[in-house]
Amino acid sequence: MSLTELSASEALELFVKGEVTSAALTRACLDRIESHDEQVGAFLRVDAEAALARAADIDAQRLAGKPLGRLAGLPVAVKDVLCDRQTRTTCASRMLENFRPPYDSTVVANLKAAGAVLIGRTNMDEFAMGGSTENSAFQLTRNPWDLQRAPGGSSGGAAACVAARMAPLSIGTDTGGSIRQPAGLCGVVGLKPTYGRVSRFGLVAFASSLDQIGPLATNTKDVALLLEAIAGHDPRDATSLNVPVPNYSESIHRPLTGLRLGIVREHFGAGLNEEVEQAVRNALRVYESLGAEVKEISLPHSKYAVATYYVIAPSEASSNLARYDGVHYGHRADQAEVLAELAAEQEQLEATGDQRTLENLDTSLVRMYRRSRAEGFGPEVKRRIMLGAYALSAGYYDAYYLKALKVRRLIRQDFDAAFEQVDLVVGPVTSEPAFKLGEMTDDPLAMYLIDLYTVSANLAGIPGISLPCGFTQSGLPVGLQLQAPPLAEETLLRGAHMYEQATDWHTHKPPALL
Amino acid sequence: MAITRADVEKVSLLARLQLTGPELETMTSELAQIVTYVDQLGEVDTEGVEPMAHAVEVSNVFAADEVQPSLPREQALANAPRRNERGYLVPPVLGG
Numbered sequence: 001m002s003l004t005e006l007s008a009s010e011a012l013e014l015f016v017k018g019e020v021t022s023a024a025l026t027r028a029c030l031d032r033i034e035s036h037d038e039q040v041g042a043f044l045r046v047d048a049e050a051a052l053a054r055a056a057d058i059d060a061q062r063l064a065g066k067p068l069g070r071l072a073g074l075p076v077a078v079k080d081v082l083c084d085r086q087t088r089t090t091c092a093s094r095m096l097e098n099f100r101p102p103y104d105s106t107v108v109a110n111l112k113a114a115g116a117v118l119i120g121r122t123n124m125d126e127f128a129m130g131g132s133t134e135n136s137a138f139q140l141t142r143n144p145w146d147l148q149r150a151p152g153g154s155s156g157g158a159a160a161c162v163a164a165r166m167a168p169l170s171i172g173t174d175t176g177g178s179i180r181q182p183a184g185l186c187g188v189v190g191l192k193p194t195y196g197r198v199s200r201f202g203l204v205a206f207a208s209s210l211d212q213i214g215p216l217a218t219n220t221k222d223v224a225l226l227l228e229a230i231a232g233h234d235p236r237d238a239t240s241l242n243v244p245v246p247n248y249s250e251s252i253h254r255p256l257t258g259l260r261l262g263i264v265r266e267h268f269g270a271g272l273n274e275e276v277e278q279a280v281r282n283a284l285r286v287y288e289s290l291g292a293e294v295k296e297i298s299l300p301h302s303k304y305a306v307a308t309y310y311v312i313a314p315s316e317a318s319s320n321l322a323r324y325d326g327v328h329y330g331h332r333a334d335q336a337e338v339l340a341e342l343a344a345e346q347e348q349l350e351a352t353g354d355q356r357t358l359e360n361l362d363t364s365l366v367r368m369y370r371r372s373r374a375e376g377f378g379p380e381v382k383r384r385i386m387l388g389a390y391a392l393s394a395g396y397y398d399a400y401y402l403k404a405l406k407v408r409r410l411i412r413q414d415f416d417a418a419f420e421q422v423d424l425v426v427g428p429v430t431s432e433p434a435f436k437l438g439e440m441t442d443d444p445l446a447m448y449l450i451d452l453y454t455v456s457a458n459l460a461g462i463p464g465i466s467l468p469c470g471f472t473q474s475g476l477p478v479g480l481q482l483q484a485p486p487l488a489e490e491t492l493l494r495g496a497h498m499y500e501q502a503t504d505w506h507t508h509k510p511p512a513l514l
Numbered sequence: 515m516a517i518t519r520a521d522v523e524k525v526s527l528l529a530r531l532q533l534t535g536p537e538l539e540t541m542t543s544e545l546a547q548i549v550t551y552v553d554q555l556g557e558v559d560t561e562g563v564e565p566m567a568h569a570v571e572v573s574n575v576f577a578a579d580e581v582q583p584s585l586p587r588e589q590a591l592a593n594a595p596r597r598n599e600r601g602y603l604v605p606p607v608l609g610g
Contacts, residue, residue: 099593100592102585102590194570195568195569195570196569196570196572209567210569238572238575239568239570239572241570301558304555304557304558306551307551307552307554307555308555310548310551310552311552311555322530325530326595327595327604328593328602329593329594329595330593332595335605338605363607364605364606364607365604365606365607366530367532368604368605369530370527370530370532371532373531374533382533382537383541383544385529386522386526386529386541387545387549389525389528389529390522390545390549393524393525399556402565403555403556403558404552404555405565405566406560406564406565407555407563408565408566409563409565410558410560410563412566412569444547444548445551458569460569461568461570486570
């Protein structure tokens, strides 16, 4: 058996027993990347030398009997959106192609402190905007279960590298489903924590009131282990919650008694793929056989979640991405070209006598900003910036942004009411299994509607997990989503683990990559 | 309300994006489609509902008023596309 088939928890046990070294596991992951990532494209960059040196260092520390962190020696892949000091952090954008942050994000610092071996940086939709990873400026990532299909996104590389057994643990981010959706489409486990559970310091911001960082792995126990390592209060993120971090990887073994599950009436209507629905309904029967009570609940405002999200997220994005001005860091248009372009326009306007346009001609500074951003950003990022700038512009603020914030509260109140009756809300992650690469690229709105079941958790700030619950006839994974009240990650993980113990979906591996 | 090409052109200046003629066309139709979709929010009765700006409403997070080391100048300038030894360089702003 290859070492890459080990779960993170199994590998840790073998490290402690002295039967496997971190160097051997890291080497096995690097070999797997070498042999299979040309097909999958999960990684943007892999630093084999640094990873092996780090692994050897951890092994030496272990041999010397030094105290080690909870992830000591485990390879972890990181989505290319979290700052890693002096290491390229591109957000899969031309804008940040050569950006080397001067500091570590808190999550990366926590991973390093826990003894993780940072094995590489994973591909994503540019600035985490998208649901297929096709918006990466650099490369496509393919779904390990069917290489003609998308891995989902925006954490597509993060999910695909775990599904392809290139890394046991992986870090993603989730603003509207970007961990849970690719986890579901790639047949792995992915958890979006409560807003504030994990520090976002050093995470390149997309939509600040929605962004969360979370773990992906092949199984719930590994997800619990990784969450423990990254969660906790951080004074450098004012939205980070100052509450203790439970011992998730220990409590996960305690099944929940008297578990009440709520299925959302509105999620089982038209538009839900039959095979996906069947897999989810089968999962509910598994829960019932484990003693859980399943009851129907209603989230009456859930049908407005995507509309709410596509006002709030782009608005925040347009504001956050204003920082890319070609001055402090990032791409900058060639100054000579900018000045020549302006001079030519001015000359033409003078010749035609178009005084009004001439007076409104960009200054050289403004044109430098505009051209740098036009060259540095891809189409989806531009679309979201434009949408957000429009929603926030004079005359529209009340009708769009303020209205969306009010509907957001109603969405949260729906969940609060639901959690009076049930412990977890359960349902599909996506309405369809993995779609073909290129299938959605010409229809932005259709792509946005993929987020239907996942965006509500971000708007409400609650945690959610996606775990494998079956396959379609054609062999594509189906994900089951569980959602819990704020800070109830323990319940979420225990509930997910119960199901995992009773099924073997999480043990299946992509046949295309054997 | 229908979004027009002139609206998109105005917003592209606000957003500091330079869009070509064809890009303006595509953007106008795509934004119109998305805006039409989000217009359904108008159906929701939000009378008396307090806007929810953050998912977990933490307020008044104070930091101790202590001087902390800041990023050294050289590191702050390290990623600048154009710079000199002291600061960032931009195109001429006055009289240009």
